[in-house]
Amino acid sequence: MTMNLNLSVLLSIYHKEKPEYFDRAMQSIWDEQSIKPNQIVLVKDGPLTQELEDAISYWKEKLKGVLDIITLEENVGLGDALNIGLQQCKYDLVARMDTDDISTSDRFKEQLAVFEKKDIDICSSWVAEFDKDESTTVSFRKVPESDEEIRHFAKKRNPLNHPAVMYRKSKVVEAGGYQKMMWFEDYYLWSKMILHGAKFYNIQEPLVHMRAGYGQLERRSGMKYALSEIEFQKKLLNMGFIDKGEFIRNVSLRFISRILPKRLVKIIYTKLRT
Template identity: 30%
Template sequence: MKPSLSILLPVYNAARYLPAALASLRAQTFTDYELIAVDDGSADRSLAILARAADADPRIRVISRPNTGIVGALNDGLEAARAPVVARMDADDIAIPDRLARQFAFLRLTPEFVCLGTAVHFMDARSALLKPCPRSADHDAIERALLLGDGGQLIHPSIMFRRDAVLQIGGYRLAAQWIEDLDLYLRLARVGRLTNLPAALLHYRIHEQSVNFTRNTGRHERKLRILAEAHAARGLPFDPAAIPPPAYKSAFSPDDLCDYAITSLGYGRRGRPWHYTWRALRAAPRARRPWRTLSYLLKHRLGLIRT
């Protein structure tokens, strides 16, 4: 009997985080799913972890293949999926227990929507929560931002989509490697509506070994080509000069660290405000903001400021 939902999980050298991701899926209140884990030529223990998980849970199917990158892994998993609805998940993230149930119920009741994301909480390499990340629910606002190059309008590992809609537009495209989410959403927005649930149903890991820090070569040029195509398909003019190249980073900036120090206060013991404050001070000891952040944390500790 076919499952109601397929979960698509690409895996590449994720042994450090994979057990927690798998545990969060086992803990889901929605259980009528298959998990398609695509090992993309991992050189660590990822495949062994997946094999043990599959032995223990018949819902898990493992595809092992040479490394091609995220697009090839996603398309292989999409081809293997048997359910009409597909949820994305990354091997280093953690799903809240009712994530699948809430997204599946929404899509079942709203056939005009083809793709559904959620708000998320950012977390770090040690799973400390850093910052809430709300997302817009308005399709038109989402599409406008996508046309400006903001693929983060839907957090890719949080999405759930209709498989036939993604197949209709040709799946993921190799020409969009490392910005495959932006490309997918722009094409999906032409065949249906996009939205986000306001609840934060995923803990989304951000760390300095992730793709956003390590896979930036040629990304801006690919983005401009994809945006030009998306504008042309809608009969809209496109000026590439209006999309300046971002300042790609190989590590968190001192401003990032100060930001996480303050926002992680809201998570109590689950955050690491002091850790990020000290990192900011070491990175920029003569800058004012790290010292202001330290002052803020001291006042918070003394009860002079409340989050």
């Protein structure tokens, strides 16, 4: 039974997070889960607001023996913070969660069942995006199902939804873990895991509700983001994950979309949501 599979949950939080979002995320992975995790690892990535500290203290008291907190004196960024937290995960199966997202009540149950039935190393799912009301989905971020489809898709786009992944810690470590690659730490990791022979699967339904909206889309545009994406594509080329033709295709298509004026990005986003 899936109850026999031990599970760690890995989160990282920094000062810009809202306490009410963090509380809602924790409720979803503990209070509401049909199968509760054996351990929750929370990395405090640099100094936090007093409101966040108070929220964390509440959960520390509530989850005695379950919640392990790692405090970093300085903000090191998501990739490094997750690597540090991963070292403290007691179990090989680790579920990722962002501190502003919401897991469905059967998320862990469904993913653990897949690990029991299939020979895989990492399992993600679709996510349901919402603006303000978590019960009102504005879009789905869909990803391919099978290992073969995922490997093909990964040469063009990120094949997994990071906030919904559950993976084997041993396979992540074998691939070198998270590495610095601004905005692309997770995609970079999946690419390395594919090259190391890891086996993938995506559940074809949303197991996480993710906060979205124009603000998130805006953060993923602009020259800084575009240049970072080019550097990432160079990494994929140099390590043999994509060929020169795929590199040119990816850079050409993505660079143009990233440098569109923000006013135009907002108009396009609005049109897509209506």
